[in-house]
Amino acid sequence: MKRKVLVTRRPPEHVLAQLQNEFEVDFWDSEEEQIPRNTLLEKMNDVDGILCLITEEINEEVLDKGNRLKVISNLAVGYNNIDVQAASAKGIMVTNTPGVLTETTADLTFALLLATARRLVEASQVLREGKWKTWSPMFLTGMDVHSSTLGIIGLGEIGAAVARRAKGFGMNILYYNRSRKHAIEQELGVKYVEKEELLRKSDFVCILTPLTKETKNLITKKELNLMKKTAILINTSRGGIVNEQDLVEALENGEIWGAGLDVFEQEPVPVDHRLLKFPNVVTTPHIGSASINTRIKMWELAAKNLTAALKGEIPPNLVNK
Numbered sequence: 393m394k395r396k397v398l399v400t401r402r403p404p405e406h407v408l409a410q411l412q413n414e415f416e417v418d419f420w421d422s423e424e425e426q427i428p429r430n431t432l433l434e435k436m437n438d439v440d441g442i443l444c445l446i447t448e449e450i451n452e453e454v455l456d457k458g459n460r461l462k463v464i465s466n467l468a469v470g471y472n473n474i475d476v477q478a479a480s481a482k483g484i485m486v487t488n489t490p491g492v493l494t495e496t497t498a499d500l501t502f503a504l505l506l507a508t509a510r511r512l513v514e515a516s517q518v519l520r521e522g523k524w525k526t527w528s529p530m531f532l533t534g535m536d537v538h539s540s541t542l543g544i545i546g547l548g549e550i551g552a553a554v555a556r557r558a559k560g561f562g563m564n565i566l567y568y569n570r571s572r573k574h575a576i577e578q579e580l581g582v583k584y585v586e587k588e589e590l591l592r593k594s595d596f597v598c599i600l601t602p603l604t605k606e607t608k609n610l611i612t613k614k615e616l617n618l619m620k621k622t623a624i625l626i627n628t629s630r631g632g633i634v635n636e637q638d639l640v641e642a643l644e645n646g647e648i649w650g651a652g653l654d655v656f657e658q659e660p661v662p663v664d665h666r667l668l669k670f671p672n673v674v675t676t677p678h679i680g681s682a683s684i685n686t687r688i689k690m691w692e693l694a695a696k697n698l699t700a701a702l703k704g705e706i707p708p709n710l711v712n713k
């Protein structure tokens with residue numbers, strides 16, 4: 393008898409066909425709508441594996457219903473939506489999709505950095521609203537990216553990919569990480585500094601560390617106050633790492649110059665959120681890995697992890713320790 397898996401969104405045709413070859417597949421047949429919580433809970437009792445998205449919180453409530461559950465395959469590199477400790481305690485494997493999204497997420501991070509520094513969204517808006525009167529020397533002037541200092545908090549794969557891009561722009565690169573990355577220091581000439589020094593010296597601070605208990609609220613009022621008044625904060629990792637209330641205040645008080653945000657504490661971010669009101673804050677709806685090729689590769693890798701785990705193999709991207 394085929395094992396049963398639940399996929400919490402509609403997968404691409406070829407991935408679905410691949411999964412159907414191996415398993416009895418139940419999937420939530422929508423691209424844009426999230427599986428309702430009750431439906432997810434109801435479906436858990438007879439599935440051997442689940443392929444889920446960051447929109448599903450896989451906590452004890454879900455795990456308790458999954459009597460037969462062997463694997464949770466997340467369609468993301470980040471897995472803060474899953475209680476990995478609770479899953480491990482029940483012998484359930486957890487997997488993610490690293491690697492395939494590294495360059496695409498680094499592209500978006502750099503795009504946000506450039507867009508914020510050079511006020512691209514604001515400039516486009518001004519033009520469309522007919523407010524472009526004449527060429528003026530200081531009209532829509534922004535910050536230089538070339539030759540500036542970039543501080544990367546979290547020098548993992550994506551952090552290193554951002555550093556490579558920054559090198560091409562002639563930026564001076566600092567980083568702060570749990571552990572030193574000697575190979576990347578050698579390759580790119582990036583310099584390790586303590587968090588406080590990074591915040592004080594950087595013109596751009598990029599948050600690229602995963603959200604964990606340790607990194608929650610890593611950036612609060614205190615850290616924002618250390619930053620230059622001309623500095624820009626970029627976050628393409630997870631919302632909870634930056635305290636949004638403190639960020640709003642820092643922007644209101646001119647403690648920092650601007651921010652580029654792809655992620656928020658609550659997603660979708662409420663449309664009346666104060667962060668969406670600043671002209672010097674560029675916001676995108678969690679699209680870091682959103683290129684067509686990369687999203688397809690993420691689906692393929694998530695399916696591969698799920699399949700390997702249910703065949704009794706060690707999946708390529710197991711995250712349980």
Ligand code: DGY
Nearest residue numbers: 467468469470680681
């Ligand atoms: C990830 O992979 O963690 C992204 O944030 C979702 O695309």
